[in-house]
Amino acid sequence: MxxxxxxxxxxxxxxxxxxxxxxxxxxxxxxxxxxxxxxxxxxxxxxxxxxxxxxxxxxxxxxxxxxxxxxxxxxxxxxxxxxxxxxxxxxxxxxxxxxxxxxGPDADAITAMGDKINARNLMAAAGVPVAPGTTDPAADLDAAVTAAAEIGYPVMVKAAAGGGGMGMGVAVDEAALRTEYDKVRVFAERMFGDGSVLIERYFPRVRHVEVQILGLADGRVVALGERECSVQRRNQKLVEESPSPAVSPELRSRLLAAAVRAGEAVGYRNAGTVECLLDPASGEFFFLEMNTRLQVEHPVTEYVYGIDLVEEQLRVASGLAPTFDPDALTPAGHAIEMRINAEDPKRFFPGPGVIRTWVEPAGDGVRVDSGYTEGNTVTQFYDSLLAKLIITGATRDEVLERAKEAVAGFQVVGPKNNLPFFAELLDNEEFRSGAYDTGIVSRMR
Structure with a gap:
């Protein structure tokens, strides 16, 4: 080590x-x-x-x-x-x-997965399902219009070098595409230094499900279950849970096998995440992107599999075997993570400030990974994430009830925060049923 x-x-x-x-x-x-x-x-x-x-x-x-x-x-x-x-x-x-x-993974794997078009093509070649879309960047607006007509509207216009929900727009027709193409291209050039644009089928009702993979020191790639990430604002996650309430044992088997193939296709080592879009009606899923790093939401996987993913990362990088048996992975229980952000709970605009009161909840099945404490100043220079509230238990119902108590007991005074949003979400029947999708936050607003 x-x-x-x-x-x-x-x-x-x-x-x-x-x-x-x-x-x-x-x-x-x-x-x-x-x-x-x-x-x-x-x-x-x-x-x-x-x-x-x-x-x-x-x-x-x-x-x-x-x-x-x-x-x-x-x-x-x-x-x-x-x-x-x-x-x-x-x-x-x-x-x-x-x-x-x-x-982390080697630079070649980061490069291979960093360009969304290249990643799509690699995954398709490896037998991982990909959504209908362009295999090369749309070189100009005319190429984008032609591609969208072939794919069928609505389409997603995406920055090929983007990530984290940034550099994306939806076009329902050609007029909207002409507007979104230029917006995404200009944003991508400014943010990523690469204005390449990908056109892909857009699914209005879809779930965002991802698989945690770990490339081991001996060359094997293992999948550590899936996470449901469909509670989002502006294509950025607010809540994650594992296991996904939308995934059956049969679908889970297909998802995890595809994620392992994705990792093997680039000789992946260390922790990574294969993100997918899931059509809940048909059970079809499509590769979205691979995040070549540790995810914000990794704690829910840690609970369900009883491991410390940072420790596993360090062991892989040190050439050591994992702490678990890769051939006997047995998930248990349920976990939900809520991202406590310094932002307005209605419109989700950032609200930095001095933290005058900071009281974290405690109790069975409650974990808080925080970056701040009382007296600290939340500035405008960085991401608005204050803390992650992770709730665990034997069943999803038990976790939901513990989560309501924990949210009520979390006190943050000073900067704006989105705790009131989570109190509302945990009472929302669509969320509680488990039959929600990426549009749930917009329907709540």
């Missing part, structure tokens, strides 16, 4: 990685911006290095500053968490070229 680990991230995910590292006796090193100097992850690390001002481009995305911190502290390995540089293939290559261990 590695002996020292630099965490190239912030907030709750940095704190969560540090917790596992320290439990394993690994020296945990934090890097932080000036804005984050007082956050819990900085205090909890064995060593912390200031790497720049609040602007992420000058701190958490500053490759030179992070590598300099690793050298100064004698770190053996770098864990990127999620976001920032976690899916930056060039950063992964630079880390390894510097003689450090990269906690």
């Amino acid at each position: 590695i002996e020292s680990l630099l965490v190239a991230n912030r907030g709750e995910i940095a704190r969560r990685i540090i917790r596992t590292a320290k439990r394993l006796g690994i020296r945990a090193i934090a890097v932080h911006s000036e804005a984050d100097a007082d956050l819990p992850f900085v205090a909890e690390a064995d060593e912390a290095i200031l790497i720049g001002p609040a602007n992420p481009a000058l701190s958490y995305r500053n490759t030179e500053a992070i590598l300099a911190a690793a050298k100064a502290t004698g770190a053996q390995a770098i864990h990127p968490g999620y976001g920032f540089l976690s899916e930056n293939a060039e950063f992964a290559r630079t880390v390894e070229a510097s003689g450090l261990i990269w906690i």
Whole structure:
């Protein structure tokens, strides 16, 4: 096992990685911006290095500053968490070229999955179902119009280099496509430095289901069940649960087998997630994308499978066998995660501020992975995620009741927060029935 680990991230995910590292006796090193100097992850690390001002481009995305911190502290390995540089293939290559261990898949796998069109084509070749769509970027508006006519409206217009629900638009006809194509292309060029656009069939009523995979040190790829991620606002997740209430044993078998094929197709190592769209009426599913990193929602899988995914990541990167038997994976129980964000609970607009009161719920089946505490300032520079509230139990019904109590007991005063939204969701009959889809939040509004 590695002996020292630099965490190239912030907030709750940095704190969560540090917790596992320290439990394993690994020296945990934090890097932080000036804005984050007082956050819990900085205090909890064995060593912390200031790497720049609040602007992420000058701190958490500053490759030179992070590598300099690793050298100064004698770190053996770098864990990127999620976001920032976690899916930056060039950063992964630079880390390894510097003689450090990269906690994640190799740069070639990141590159292969980073372009949505290339990823679709690779998956189709590997026998993974993909939705009808373009096999090459729509070079211009005329090409996009031609492709959409062949695919059939409505279509999704997507940034080929995008991710995290960003760079997407829906066109119900040619007039809408002409507007959405230019919007997505301009956004993609600004955000990702790549204006390539993918046209794909859009499914108005669909569920978002993903599979956690782990590429082991011995070359095998295993699937650790599925997560339901259909509660979303602006194509970004708010709630995840495992197992999915929409997935039968037969469908689960097909989903997991397809996810393993996806990982094997790119020689995947370490933790990753294969995201799919599921048509609940037909039981058909289609590959959406692969996230080549640890997911925000990984704790629900940890509970159902009784493992620590960060520990498994560290073991893979160290060339060690997993803590579990890959041939005897037995899931049990149910888990739901809610993303507690500093945002208005109605329109979901960010609402930063000073945290005057912070009281976390406790009790059986309650876990809180938080990035802040009382007295901290939530700034406008970073993602609005304050904490993840994870509720676990033997059955979904038990989890739902525990979740209602936990949400009621979570007190955050200062910045705006979306706890009232979760109180509403947990009383929503569509959600409680389990028969919901990605449109549930818009129907609630």
